[in-house]
Amino acid sequence: MRYSSDYSNVQKMLPKILIANRGEIARRVIRSAKKMGIKTVAVYSDADSASLHVREADEAVCIGPAPSVESYLVIQKLVDACKLTGAKGVHPGYGFLSENKDFQSALEAEGIAFIGPGQKAIMGMGDKIESKKIAKDAGVNCIPGNPDEIKDEDTAVIVAAEIGYPVMVKASAGGGGKGMRVAWDDEGTREAYRLSKAEAASSFGDDRLLIEKFIEQPRHIEIQVMADSFGNTVYLAERECSIQRRNQKVVEEAPSPFLDEAVRKTMGEQACALAKAVDYQSAGTVEFIVDKDKNHYFLEMNTRLQVEHPITEMITGVDLVEQMIRVAAGEKLALTQADISITGWAIESRVYAEDPVKDFLPSVGLLTNYREPCSTPGVRCDSGVADGSEISMYYDPMISKLVTYAEDRPQAIERMKSALDEYVIEGVSHNISLLHDIMENEVYTSGNTSTDFIANQYPDGFSVNFTPEKEKELLAMTAVVQRAHQLRNASFEEGCGQFASFQKDLQAPFSLGVQLAKDQPVRQLNVVPLADGELMVSIDGEASVPVSSSWALEGPVVHGTVGGTNACVQAIARTPSGIKMVQHGTVYDIRVASARTAALWSHMPVPEEIDTSKYIIAPISGTIRSIAVQPGDEVAAGAEVAVLEAMKMHNVLRAETGGIVKSVNFTPGQNCDVDDFVVEFENNEA
Secondary structure (H helix, E strand, O other): OOOOOOOHHHHHHOOEEEEOOOHHHHHHHHHHHHHOOOEEEEEEOHHHOOOHHHHHOOEEEEOOOOOHHHOOOOHHHHHHHHHHHOOOEEEOOOOOOOOOHHHHHHHHHOOOEEOOOOHHHHHHHHOHHHHHHHHHHOOOOEOOEEOOOOOOHHHHHHHHHHHOOOEEEEEOOOOOOOOEEEEOOHHHHHHHHHHHHHHHHHHHOOOOEEEEEOOOOOEEEEEEEEEOOOOOEEEEEEEEEEEEEOOEEEEEEEOOOOOOHHHHHHHHHHHHHHHHHOOOOEEEEEEEEEOOOOOEEEEEEEOOOOOOHHHHHHHHOOOHHHHHHHHHOOOOOOOOHHHOOOOOEEEEEEEEOEEHHHOOEEOOEEOOEEEOOOOOOOEEEEEOOOOOOEEOOOOOOEEEEEEEEEOOHHHHHHHHHHHHHOOEEEOOOOOHHHHHHHHHOHHHHHOOOOOOHHHHHOOOOOOOOOOOHHHHHHHHHHHHHHHHHHHHHOOOOOOOHHHHHHHHOOOOOEEEEEEOOOOOOOEEEEEEEOOOOOEEEEEOOOOOEEEEEOOOOOOOEEEEEEOOEEEEEEEEEEEOOEEEEEEOOEEEEEEEEEHHHHOOHHHOOOOOOOOOOOEEEOOOOEEEEEEOOOOOOEEEOOOEEEEEEEOOEEEEEEOOOEEEEEEEOOOOOOEEOOOOEEEEEOOOOO
8 A cells, every 4th residue: 555655744743752552562653653753752660661662762751660550541640741751642552541531631631632533432432331322323233232331240140131141241441351251141140240340440440341142153353444534434454353262362364264345345334434423533443243144243443553453554555553643643544445455364463471271371470582583574573572571460461463464364374383483482471382273273274263263172271282293203303403403512521421422423323212291102213414414314213204404503493304394493492301392382391312311211200299289379470359268168169269360360269179278378459479379278178
């Protein structure tokens, strides 16, 4: 998409803007502002003082302590930062105050431009209760539900029964999956009401809830709109956001593999009609639920830039941040609907600091080794972190948005798999293994997905399964290549005795034992080094396969070929017994030794594991919000014991087997660290 590169008017109206956000979205806004010749001001909390967005902005202002309620959510501090620096406009990013009418009003009162929609749109669309009424009047299809605020748990149960289960209990304000839960019965409704209310209050400062029908097996498809203050509105195709967990998006793509041009046009026109009904200006997104028959129902309108906006930019060529700034500077849209077309396919994977094996619990800590996979064409990584950055308990656990672009969907998927393989993240748990598994999933690759994809494909939760046999062999072979390189570069004194002759002469054939995990069999690899550095490797006496590698000491990513097939794994550490490696996001502690030594592994004593079954252990650092038991209580298996808040999510800690409570080690409001004993039982039997 081509449009004017003349920024003189924008530079005159908005010579300096403040970004009222943090992390990757702050960096994203800074990039477009710099391209337009606009000065930028970053704001930061004490926890973000060394963040990348602070370094990249022209100026930076500290706005308070780490908790967002004391910094990023304090309107007056942001207004004061504008006054201090002379910023003429504010881009709110997403989350925090991006859809807060009071923030917009406070800026307007000071003559500071809000780079977003006006009061009417924020008030009408920012309230899910009011937005449904407006959407219905604008001729937009709406989901059946109760249009009024739900005041208490009893009312929630009555309303849910009237609508018919299942229902969605959701916050009236905000988005991003916070304050949203599906309920399938009365008891679930009460819990959903309580937890959603607490999350909404914590995330948005607004705990109002509504209830609507939960449409089973739906697709989540949203329309990107762009409007100016002169009544011009266009839609920039759609994004499919059906791959979700806890109502929060994990993988998005544009366009949708499900829509046809007729449905796309109808949804786009309804989205524009809704935008015009609230005098919308700036970028916004109208979200729809689409059933199997392509019937679409209005879900909500996000009056801000979406997290997943990069995939729209990739397929349309439109810089949405630039367009937002232009509109805020009083310019007319230079785009018409006829100017907008779809070219290629884009996929976005949200890389989170969380453990998908442990029900997606967030992970906090330092990124001890961090390398983004941006070395190949068609790969974009929007992040706010680097080596040594801290993933804090105070903010959302998203590390980055990894985007791939190609001519068609299959190529974009293959490019995503390669990019995920090259993404190095150490120091915190992450979801790359899940993301790669999704890219390999036949249901996903077919395009036949719905918002219950993760629940259906991983009914017992996501677990890291060892790779298929062919890939096990690939991994073992690559381990050999890696070990050979390590030994070639090691000093003689450093090596173990059994490798002494191998270190002296890598041209001689040798045998090694390789074990991918303690419960996996030991594989014997026979290796014949060739003159050109290639190895001929056989596993357990099978036919030899040529293996080559480009590994070097300075890099953790191993590129090579196995039998002529390209391979990529990460060799992230040398251990006393072998190599720690990563394949498709899964970490393997591989043992490598001489064949004779490996034969003795089965005779080694196994350390006894500590029994922690009588404790409720904090799975992550956070704040204890409530304790449901006290010493002497008899607790049944599955009963709620405590609620732990971390990264703006409320996590219920439950008794796994039940028992009698011996001690409670925390009170509401206290912070705890990962692996702290929150509650101890006298015994672990109900």
